[in-house]
Amino acid sequence: MSIIKAHFVRSAITVMVLGILWVSPDTGHAESKENKSLAAHKEDAKQFFDKQVKPFIKKYCIDCHQNRRPTEAGLSFDPALQSPGHAAFSEKWKKSAARVKAHDMPPEGLDQPSDKERQMFAEWLQKVKYLSPKDPGPFVIRRLTKTEYGNTLHDLLNVDPDIVASLPDEVSGEGYLNSLSPLQLEQYLTISENVLNQVVAPEGEAPTEIQKQLFGETPQSGSDEQAAARKVAQSLAQKAYRRPPTTAEIDVLLNVFDLAKQNKLSYQASCRLMLKAILVSPQFLFITPAKEVETKKGIVPLDDFQLASRLSYLLWATMPDAELMTLAEQGKLHELPVLKSQVTRMLLDPRSRALFDGFGAQWLKLGDIHTRTFDPEKFPQMTADMRTAMYDEARLFFESIVRENRSVSNFIDSDYTYLNGNLAIIYGLEKNVTGSEMRKVKLTNGNRGGILGMPGILAATSFPNRTSPVNRGVWVLEQVLGDHVPAAPPNVPSLEKQDKKQIANLTLRERTELHRSEAVCANCHRLLDPIGFGLENFDAIGRWRDKDENGQAIDASGELPGGRNFSNPQELKAIIAGHSVKFSRNLVERLLAYALCRRLEGYDEIVIDELMQKIAKDDYRMQTLITEVVTSYPFMHRRIE
Secondary structure, X not given: OOHHHHHHHHHHHHHHHHHOOOOOXXXXXXXXXXXXXXXXXXXXXXXHHXXXXXXXXXXXXXXXXXXXXXXXXXXXXXXXXXXXXXXXXXXXXXHHHHHHXXXXXXXXXXXXXXXXXXXXXXXXXXXXXXXXXXXXXXXXXXXXXXXXXXXXXXXXXXXXHHHHXXXXXXXXXXXXXXXXXXXXXXXXHHHHHHHHHHHOOOOOOOOOHHHHHHHOOOOOOOOOHHHHHHHHHHHHHXXXXXXXXXXXXXXXXXXXXXXXXXXXXXXXXXXXXXXXXXXXXXXXXXXXXXXXXXXXXXXXXXXXXXXHHHHHHHHOOOOOOHHHHHHHHOOOOOOHHHHXXXXXXXXXXXXHHHHHHHHHHHHHOOOOXXXXXXXXXXXXXXXXXXXXXXXXXXXXXXXXXXXXXXXXXXXXXXXXXXXXXXXXXXXXXXXXXXXXXXXXXXXXXXXXXXXXXXXXXXXXXXXXXXXXXXXXXXXXXXXXXXXXXXXXXXXXXXXXXXXXXXXXXXXXXXXXXXXXHOHHHHHHHHHHHHHHHOOOOEOOOOOEOOEOOOOOEOOOOEEEOOOEEEOOHXXXXXXXXXXXXXXXXXXXXXXXXXXXXXXXXXXXXXXXXXXXXXXXXXXXXXXXXXXXXXXXXXXXXXXXX
């Protein structure tokens, strides 16, 4: 291809793509009629706010947190006093309640609320949700992640998913960006060219098998090439867009085809250019609705094609398969029995590994275990193979709970895990397990079993050269129990900066407990430290130990609120397992937020309440949890303006 033609191709594609970029659907607020129960809860919440919460804010908070002066931590209560149920304030209520509960606010030196008042403010979190209208929340049209993009190219064109390796890594979950920068577009153009070089034969050579499937035979001389190209465009777009293309979208592709023909490209080369246009189009790179809806409607169900994509990218991180697309074409996918059966089918498919890689690893904070820094002199065991084994242990354990439909309580306490010979050394089971293959292993040590005793997680919550009781305590509170732990106050020195003479003969536990002498730190550490100390028998990479690095005996005992005492990880694990409802709710909240690609807010809290009631009836089983999230109101509906 000449330089002029190459320049034409790139320019034509860029203009075409930018010309058909759509505006994201509006996300206005919509209200619907509330049933009598919700109306009663709403009235109770209004009374509670007016009589108790508003006076509390005016007395203890508003002087520092208002619009008339620079607000502390960027938080103003002025809008909350006017519309406390607005979704935009949901996260701020949670953070404020966490700080008040921890005695972190109001600051020391100011008038302090009583314990009863602090408890009242915490109770407000259970009431504010009822001030929100029934609403599926902001509708997110999002770009495919790097992983999803690679998987989709593989399923569509049978290329190696690693063909997208040049793209930067992305974190999936809440807060997807729906932007497409010129630099990103340039990267997609380059990748699409590499893809086409693999699936389309060079000009003059015999076409590849997949090329024949994509473009068909070249029309005979004198026949209507555009009519043939229209059929090709229709077929390619239907698969790539994961929905029926509109007439306007097909016309855009045919314009690309015609432009190529005007520049003397062959039929196959023109079809190739049309496919390239598809691969860099917003309709391929984003998950888009199948059709426009009446703008007067505030809330509408997702069309079946978008539901198929939302489901497939959630569970498989790739495009819907033929069965999902057929059900969408038949208009049956939104029927609850059909949708639930599809969830079951998809979870039993090997592609459901994507649910752990995307959601599970993020939830457990294992995503960076492959690149996390460890002191090579202290922990030479942390090789690439060991890190992979640690990750795979958590993945296989997660998948077993999903596919065997076990109760989510198994995440906390279980009598099995998955090991290979490498990882078995960390467990002290090297005589029982050998070889590189991961396999299911029954555990008899009560201190192990479940995510709290997994080496990968213990390593992910440690520093490069030592354990961190604080990090582990925060991890349990936030990732397991769903609590909001306030950030550490500024100017608090790390353990490494403590006076060396003062700490010379102290254990790590004693050094950590020095933070409790600081009033601003004491309340959080009173809860964090015991949990972290309860896991101190595990070193920074998860090996069992009875003594610390200085040869001093590990004290893993502690007391949690409510007078619950423990003396080892097994007893701590039993206490945490007793909070199974709280753990289950946290898991539901995280999965729903991940599925919706946004933070939960407002009416979502009521949805969570309803999901918890349904899941509880089936002993909090994992497949039931996932199915209820997929069939929930916000997952199956969208808000428009």
